[in-house]
Amino acid sequence: xxxxxxxxxxxxWLPCVAVAAFLQTAVAESGGSAESLTDMPLEKLLATEVTSxxxxxxxxxxxxxxxxxxxxxxxxxxxxxxxxxxLRLVPGVQVARVDRDRxxxxxxxxxxxxxxxxxxxxxxxxxxxxxxxxxxxxxxDTMLEDVERIEVIRGxxxxxxxxxxxxxxxxxxxxxxxxxxxxxxxxxxxxxxHGTVGLRYGGHWGExxxxxxxxxxxxRDAYDNASGKPAGDDWRASRGGFRLDxxxxxxxxxxxxxxxxxxxxxxxTENQAGLTPPxxxxxxxxxxxxxxxxxxxxxxxxTETSDFALQLYYDHNRRSSASLxxxxxxxxxxxxxxxxxxxxxxxxxxxxxxxxxxxHETRSSPTFNLNPDEREDHQFAAFLQDEIALIPDRVHLTLxxxxxxxxxxxxxxxxxxxxxxxxxxxxxxxxxxSRAVRLPSWSEQDSHYRIATYPPQNPxxxxxxxxxxxxxxxxxxxxxxxELGYRTEWSKRLSTDLALFYxxxxxxxxxxxxxxxxxxxxxxxxVSHANHLKGQTYGAELSANWQAADFLRFRAGYxxxxxxxxxxxxxxxxxxxxxxxxxxQQFFMHGSLDLTSNTQFDLMLRYVDETPQLGxxxxxxxxxxxxxxxxxxxxxxxxxxxxxxxxxxEFNNSFGYRPTQVTRDFYANLRWSF
Amino acid sequence: xxxxxxxxxxxxxxxxxxxxxxxxxxxAPLAFAQFEAVTExxxxxxxxxxxxxFAEWPQKPAALNLCVFENDALASTLEKLDGKTLGxxxxxxxxxxxxxxxxxxxxxxxxxxxxxxxPRILNSLRTKPTLTVSDAAGFIEKGVMIExxxxxxHIEFEINAQSASRSGLEISGKLLRLAKRVY
Numbered sequence: 001x002x003x004x005x006x007x008x009x010x011x012x013w014l015p016c017v018a019v020a021a022f023l024q025t026a027v028a029e030s031g032g033s034a035e036s037l038t039d040m041p042l043e044k045l046l047a048t049e050v051t052s053x054x055x056x057x058x059x060x061x062x063x064x065x066x067x068x069x070x071x072x073x074x075x076x077x078x079x080x081x082x083x084x085x086x087l088r089l090v091p092g093v094q095v096a097r098v099d100r101d102r103x104x105x106x107x108x109x110x111x112x113x114x115x116x117x118x119x120x121x122x123x124x125x126x127x128x129x130x131x132x133x134x135x136x137x138x139x140x141d142t143m144l145e146d147v148e149r150i151e152v153i154r155g156x157x158x159x160x161x162x163x164x165x166x167x168x169x170x171x172x173x174x175x176x177x178x179x180x181x182x183x184x185x186x187x188x189x190x191x192x193x194h195g196t197v198g199l200r201y202g203g204h205w206g207e208x209x210x211x212x213x214x215x216x217x218x219x220r221d222a223y224d225n226a227s228g229k230p231a232g233d234d235w236r237a238s239r240g241g242f243r244l245d246x247x248x249x250x251x252x253x254x255x256x257x258x259x260x261x262x263x264x265x266x267x268x269t270e271n272q273a274g275l276t277p278p279x280x281x282x283x284x285x286x287x288x289x290x291x292x293x294x295x296x297x298x299x300x301x302x303t304e305t306s307d308f309a310l311q312l313y314y315d316h317n318r319r320s321s322a323s324l325x326x327x328x329x330x331x332x333x334x335x336x337x338x339x340x341x342x343x344x345x346x347x348x349x350x351x352x353x354x355x356x357x358x359x360h361e362t363r364s365s366p367t368f369n370l371n372p373d374e375r376e377d378h379q380f381a382a383f384l385q386d387e388i389a390l391i392p393d394r395v396h397l398t399l400x401x402x403x404x405x406x407x408x409x410x411x412x413x414x415x416x417x418x419x420x421x422x423x424x425x426x427x428x429x430x431x432x433x434s435r436a437v438r439l440p441s442w443s444e445q446d447s448h449y450r451i452a453t454y455p456p457q458n459p460x461x462x463x464x465x466x467x468x469x470x471x472x473x474x475x476x477x478x479x480x481x482x483e484l485g486y487r488t489e490w491s492k493r494l495s496t497d498l499a500l501f502y503x504x505x506x507x508x509x510x511x512x513x514x515x516x517x518x519x520x521x522x523x524x525x526x527v528s529h530a531n532h533l534k535g536q537t538y539g540a541e542l543s544a545n546w547q548a549a550d551f552l553r554f555r556a557g558y559x560x561x562x563x564x565x566x567x568x569x570x571x572x573x574x575x576x577x578x579x580x581x582x583x584x585q586q587f588f589m590h591g592s593l594d595l596t597s598n599t600q601f602d603l604m605l606r607y608v609d610e611t612p613q614l615g616x617x618x619x620x621x622x623x624x625x626x627x628x629x630x631x632x633x634x635x636x637x638x639x640x641x642x643x644x645x646x647x648x649x650e651f652n653n654s655f656g657y658r659p660t661q662v663t664r665d666f667y668a669n670l671r672w673s674f
Numbered sequence: 675x676x677x678x679x680x681x682x683x684x685x686x687x688x689x690x691x692x693x694x695x696x697x698x699x700x701x702a703p704l705a706f707a708q709f710e711a712v713t714e715x716x717x718x719x720x721x722x723x724x725x726x727x728f729a730e731w732p733q734k735p736a737a738l739n740l741c742v743f744e745n746d747a748l749a750s751t752l753e754k755l756d757g758k759t760l761g762x763x764x765x766x767x768x769x770x771x772x773x774x775x776x777x778x779x780x781x782x783x784x785x786x787x788x789x790x791x792x793p794r795i796l797n798s799l800r801t802k803p804t805l806t807v808s809d810a811a812g813f814i815e816k817g818v819m820i821e822x823x824x825x826x827x828h829i830e831f832e833i834n835a836q837s838a839s840r841s842g843l844e845i846s847g848k849l850l851r852l853a854k855r856v857y
Contacts (some may be wrong), residue, residue: 049712
């Protein structure tokens, strides 16, 4: 598409619409449906939803996207101890545990430890790192008992949420402080869970202000290496935080939250490439990371059909790696506002704008360096979305776009169009076409990393050093996604959700072999980041929710994925290396059984297809949890994980790190509210 | 797999241009259908009308005075209930400026704006059969009979049955059953 010219034109219109939306707010009249409401019986009134114009409070069944919501109860009953484990319960999300504290997580393909196509947020704070556009999952944690829900959108969410929301958006939402009054103690211990303890206490000041504070600590033992011995990837972390929610007035809400953490994980031995014998040195892969953030959000209601939110956060993150002998500090400052307004009763308009400051300071080493080792980026974004009720409660059309500009990148336009048809209350069909981009990360642009050394071969006495290098010429990856969805309630007890997608990617990131360089005392064999791949991925995701009886519920998800990649004309990007890196089929089932009024039993079954490129066989794994509440405020539970085999690999080596085997474990948990 | 022709890309540039379309439809309201918006205040008003249905006053007055302080946010919406019938009874909307004039109220709505005066108001109504309803957090603990609250886009209500029986009002069992909590 004609990027800049179109963008110019679109940017001309954006302010017009914004102003129009504001003017309309002043004259917008609410629909006169008071008449019919008073005629409703009380039961029906209790079931009536207040129309909300804001992005957060829309009922998800009415969204034209592949959305899935995981609730607190699902997380608790699954026995998950980390956010990534909870994500295993979301259909279409690929979760592979690399080792004790590292995960490879994606949706719709391209999974890797450094997977880079998801946007992940916690309470609206973006947590993917600009270093590699992926997520350090070991740093993403909170008091899991205080998570209200995890919303996952598979497919592009770029027009509203912005860049990196290429293959999906994960938003982890914690409870409002008014729902967490009082104390909660959660403690676990098991054969690999050496001890986890979490303590939260919440209270209120006067009428309108609620607060909570929490602290948690865990110590987790290592998984097994290839020979079945502990691999040394044990992991310890502590974290503390607070949240405060205040109703300043009937129309104003203020939310403040903050957390700080420290994480210390052992790693398996990794390879350090050098220029002198023994050339490839096995070193410890220990990593230390810490960080803190502060977030505030102010919501203001102008009228019943118009509200405004202003969000501000600061995030600091530090990490050091023993095997790279390097460390970095990253600071992110972000300011966003958003205005939701219902105009003329048939346009639901959301528009907003944001600024993000990103900076890093890196202590480089010969093994890994970033050049420059200090960098500041600025990112500006504006978005506009209009949802039009073509036929009320039947046909809704959504048009939206996002404009985004980051230092040293072209202005990116990410439009989408979505159509939702709900022929009746139980069925909805939707279709969407969207464009999304992923901007190059700092390491893809600036890094220099020594992977391995080939010892000298006679007759030349010089070693060959193999390196991977960033490139400033790297272009954004581009996606145009075509999606279809069908959601239906077959009965009060059974509902299904089907999503089909066809993704067309251009300029996918690949590696390019550069010619051998004579560096005097050694040769360098450089590999550079490039955009030599293109291609399509397509697939289907099906999920079902079946309440078989009042005491028995099944949730299941099946996903199919196929990648078909090829080289950009005249280039070589080795498409075959990527085509079979993802499992083609995945299946999970979570059965929840209430044995008695105070005893619960849950069973989680997962099947993951083989991944030939990584040399992994398919596997089936089973987790189970039994919980008993002798008192209303006390729950004791026993969880067993990976029950089917004593250990298996879920991921394999792709680049300089060594995965470990996910090992069978058992733990007991006590949860006491006071 | 089929390949999308270049027109697919072109479509996008056209789409960008056609962001003009929402702008035009903004400035000229076409004969589009409407979102059936249910606002919070309208829903609360409908609840209050229903509460009146399920309460019984000692002398069965023919006209039920529904009172609201003029500085309450719900005032203008409740005014629309004026003249609505409940079986043989009729609702009569009364706007009040000060707490001296609440003696004749059968139903009294107390919003956030009355927080400071609440103890005084409730004290003067202690033995009068006036159904007090609120949507402000914590009023129920102070003695207001019914408190509505918004939770996940739904309205819920709690009932302070002790206050109600003290004042001589009878609240039907059905209303008590549907309440989230009864004190």
